[in-house]
Structures are given as C-alpha cells and as structure tokens.
Amino acid sequence: MLSKEGILALRRAKRRNMERLMLACGGEAVNSTDNLTPEMLGEAGLVHEHTIGDDTYTFVEDAKMGHSCTLLIKGPNDHTIAQIKDAVRDGLRAVKNALDASVVTAGAGAFEVALYNHLMKYADEVKGKTKVGVRAFAEAMLVIPKTLAENSGLDVQQSLIMLQEASTAARAVGKWAGLRLDNGDVLDPVAEGILDNFLVKKNLIDSAGEIVAQLLMVDEIMKAGRRGAGGPPPQ
Structure with a gap:
C-alpha cells in the first residue's frame, strides 16, 4: 500500500531505532494505521538509502527535533x-x-603547579610527620607538568622552575600560568582556551588519597614462587 503511493517504508525496525526517530523527527510510535492523525507524524527533510560496503543504511536528514543523531565514522x-x-x-x-x-579548570599544567605552590605553603604551617605527607603530595602534583615538558622535548627542570615562578605571580592577580609546548614559554591557558575537566581532576585527587591510605595499611606482601622454577613449591 505504501509502496504504491511512493512512500518509503522500513520493515522490522528495532525498538531503539524507533525511539531515536521520535527524538529526532517527533511524532509517535504506533502499531497500526487505525485512528492515525497528522499530529502523530514526525518531520524530516530527506530520507534515503545509502550502501556502504556490503550494508545498506537508511539516512534521515534535516530532522525537525534534532534530539538524537548518529555519527558515521x-x-x-x-x-x-x-x-x-x-x-x-x-x-x-x-x-x-x-x-x-x-565549571572547568585551567589546563597546560597550570592547575597542578598552582596546587603545588599552595600545598608547599601549607606544609610550612603544619608540624610533625604531616609536613612530610603534604610535601610528598605536592611533589606528586608536578608529574603532569613534568610529563608535558618531557614529551615536548623541553628542559624539565627549567620548565618547572619557570612555571612555579610564573604561577605565583599569576595567582596573585587571579590568573593562571601554564606551559606552552611548542616553545616552552608561559601562557595563560584560560585565555588560550586550554581547559581541563573539573570532575576528572577532583576524582583523581580524591582517589590518590584513598589509594595511598590503602597502601600504607599493607603490613606484609607475600609472593608465591612458580612451580618448576627449581625451588620448593609455595607454601
């Protein structure tokens, strides 16, 4: 019936695809043509079939709603x-x-260097073994700027010293200082659009403290030898 009227129809459409079509084109999913009204129909600018390799795909373009889409890779x-x-x-x-x-954070190693400077100042305010832990955590924050400098072929120590000095001056006026990878200079990552994900940074810092605490709670490590290696079997 639909073919005689020049209407393209699809057989055995998956339920998930029907849901995506409603999000993209609007309309409602119905099981029959009984009581079908114009309000139940969706709209799209172009619907056509295209063969890629051995498979045939149906493309629905210029959809009205645009709340769902498919990326062709x-x-x-x-x-x-x-x-x-x-x-x-x-x-x-x-x-x-x-x-x-x-919210986002500054990239290009700016956040890590600023956090390092902040923790080192805080380490001077605490006493006892806590000071050692704070300084160790601060040193760990420099792994990312060190990696950026090393992968870019820059002098790691020179880049870190320059970043620490620039970050102290930048944070005093509410700005950030990051590492420019092409020439090793300092840049403002926010002005350059180099940003990092806040949730990722937060989860990394939270997880680091928990992992360190678990490792410090380990009293003994037992390693079983391999059978047939010349030694006695593991006990």
Whole structure:
C-alpha cells in the first residue's frame, strides 16, 4: 500500500531505532494505521538509502527535533575506526562532564603547579610527620607538568622552575600560568582556551588519597614462587 503511493517504508525496525526517530523527527510510535492523525507524524527533510560496503543504511536528514543523531565514522581499517570511535566517545564524555559540573579548570599544567605552590605553603604551617605527607603530595602534583615538558622535548627542570615562578605571580592577580609546548614559554591557558575537566581532576585527587591510605595499611606482601622454577613449591 505504501509502496504504491511512493512512500518509503522500513520493515522490522528495532525498538531503539524507533525511539531515536521520535527524538529526532517527533511524532509517535504506533502499531497500526487505525485512528492515525497528522499530529502523530514526525518531520524530516530527506530520507534515503545509502550502501556502504556490503550494508545498506537508511539516512534521515534535516530532522525537525534534532534530539538524537548518529555519527558515521569511516576509516581504512577496523583499528583506525576504533581509535576514532574512542576519541569521539571521550570528547562527548568530556563535554557532558563539563556541562554537569558547570565549571572547568585551567589546563597546560597550570592547575597542578598552582596546587603545588599552595600545598608547599601549607606544609610550612603544619608540624610533625604531616609536613612530610603534604610535601610528598605536592611533589606528586608536578608529574603532569613534568610529563608535558618531557614529551615536548623541553628542559624539565627549567620548565618547572619557570612555571612555579610564573604561577605565583599569576595567582596573585587571579590568573593562571601554564606551559606552552611548542616553545616552552608561559601562557595563560584560560585565555588560550586550554581547559581541563573539573570532575576528572577532583576524582583523581580524591582517589590518590584513598589509594595511598590503602597502601600504607599493607603490613606484609607475600609472593608465591612458580612451580618448576627449581625451588620448593609455595607454601
């Protein structure tokens, strides 16, 4: 019936695809044409079939609602497609986390260097063994700027010293100081649009303290030898 009227119809559509069509085009999902009204119909600018490889896909373009979409990823092999897919997923998750938190942090190692300077000042205010722990935690924060400098072929020590001095001056006026990877200079990451995810940073810092506490609670490590290695079997 639909074919005679020049209407494209799809058979055996998955339920999930029907839900996506409603989000993209509007309308309602119905099981029959009985009592069908114009208000139940969705709208799209173009619907066509396209063959990619051995599979045929139906493209619904210029949808009215636009609350759902599908990304078509092409590549020369499965490995490249998997890498692109992971990159797209990571990017979408980063955007989602930023929207959920409604806040971001400065990138380019600026946050870690500023936190290092803050913790080192705080270490001078505490006494006893706590001072050692605070300083160790502060030194751990420099791993990211060290890695950025090393991967960029820069002098790690020179870059850290320059960043620490620049960060102290920048934070005094409410700004940030990060590392420019192409020439090793200092930049303002917020002005350059280099930002990090707040939720990721928060979870990393929270997890670091918990992991360290668990490791310090370990009293003894037992390692069993392999059978047939010439020694006695493990007890």
